[in-house]
Amino acid sequence: MEIRLLGEKIGAEITGVDVRTLDDAGFARIYRAWLDYNVVCVRGQSLDEEQFLAYSRRFGGLQTHPSKNTRHPDFPEITLLGHDKFGADGKLNVTIYRRGSLGFHTDGAYNPEPFKATQLYALAIPSRGGDTYFASAYAAYDALPDELRTRLEGRYGVYVYGGRRAPSPLLSAEDHKAKKPVFHPLFRTHPETGRRSLYFDPVKILRIEGLEPAESDAVIEELTDRMVVEGARYTHKWARGDIVIWDNRCSFHKAAGDYPPEEDRLHWRVSIRPYPLVQLAA
Numbered sequence: 024m025e026i027r028l029l030g031e032k033i034g035a036e037i038t039g040v041d042v043r044t045l046d047d048a049g050f051a052r053i054y055r056a057w058l059d060y061n062v063v064c065v066r067g068q069s070l071d072e073e074q075f076l077a078y079s080r081r082f083g084g085l086q087t088h089p090s091k092n093t094r095h096p097d098f099p100e101i102t103l104l105g106h107d108k109f110g111a112d113g114k115l116n117v118t119i120y121r122r123g124s125l126g127f128h129t130d131g132a133y134n135p136e137p138f139k140a141t142q143l144y145a146l147a148i149p150s151r152g153g154d155t156y157f158a159s160a161y162a163a164y165d166a167l168p169d170e171l172r173t174r175l176e177g178r179y180g181v182y183v184y185g186g187r188r189a190p191s192p193l194l195s196a197e198d199h200k201a202k203k204p205v206f207h208p209l210f211r212t213h214p215e216t217g218r219r220s221l222y223f224d225p226v227k228i229l230r231i232e233g234l235e236p237a238e239s240d241a242v243i244e245e246l247t248d249r250m251v252v253e254g255a256r257y258t259h260k261w262a263r264g265d266i267v268i269w270d271n272r273c274s275f276h277k278a279a280g281d282y283p284p285e286e287d288r289l290h291w292r293v294s295i296r297p298y299p300l301v302q303l304a305a
């Protein structure tokens with residue numbers, strides 16, 4: 024197995040493994056690389072749904088995503104990305120095409136305990152475009168001006184699915200109404216690495232608790248500008264057979280949303296539960 028850092032501080036590539044036959048020691052190396060580099064790509068895999076789920080479960084339990092209309096019909100823990108992009112009328116479904124491309128974000132901020140990780144498996148990749156951008160939330164925290172960090176210490180962001188925008192068509196109207204805003208501290212300590220990071224998602228945030236609306240909006244804007252730090256980024260260029268996992272506790276990501284819409288860009292996607300944490304053999 025070879026592990027190679029591809030990006031700046033984050034984003035590692037793993038080659039020379041078959042995740043179907045990976046032993047515990049091999050898995051521990053991948054898991055540790057993932058904690059160190061926040062985003063890890065295992066290249067060249069050839070998996071069916073059961074095999075993808077079995078490998079994903081090694082990172083923790085799986086959580087079914089709230090978007091029911093993009094669930095795999097036979098494997099509800101799998102969300103289908105890019106599938107059924109054209110409606111019966113032949114029109115491009117922009118919600119599917121642009122999913123994840125609205126802005127840098129972290130998955131599951133609308134949950135009381137957000138997903139620990141998201142993992143994608145690439146089934147089909149377009150001839151150009153369709154990258155995924157990543158940025159380190161540790162670096163974002165480290166780079167905050169002292170004044171801002173002091174002002175926001177102990178403050179909470181309030182999040183809901185869809186954030187300040189109109190309800191997303193990915194949720195039914197009922198499911199959307201049932202969603203209660205949740206609170207997360209803006210700065211958090213990673214439960215496995217002990218490192219501090221910025222926890223923020225401009226796509227799902229409603230407000231910063233305890234600030235007047237104008238100040239809350241201004242802080243949201245400022246954090247949006249500061250969440251992606253130069254020198255701590257990784258752009259993933261997909262190949263078919265890639266498995267990419269990212270850590271939602273310490274990184275941000277965004278789909279480029281720019282590939283030729285008439286081409287296929289298909290993934291299976293799973294969300295990993297926050298707890299219990301994985302215990303690795305020594």
Ligand SMILES: O=C(O)CCC(=O)C(=O)O
Nearest residue numbers: 122123130141154155278
């Ligand atoms: O399709 C991608 O590149 C990433 C989409 C995304 O944001 C996600 O799956 O959480």
Ligand SMILES: [Fe+2]
Nearest residue numbers: 123128129130
């Ligand atoms: Fe996402």
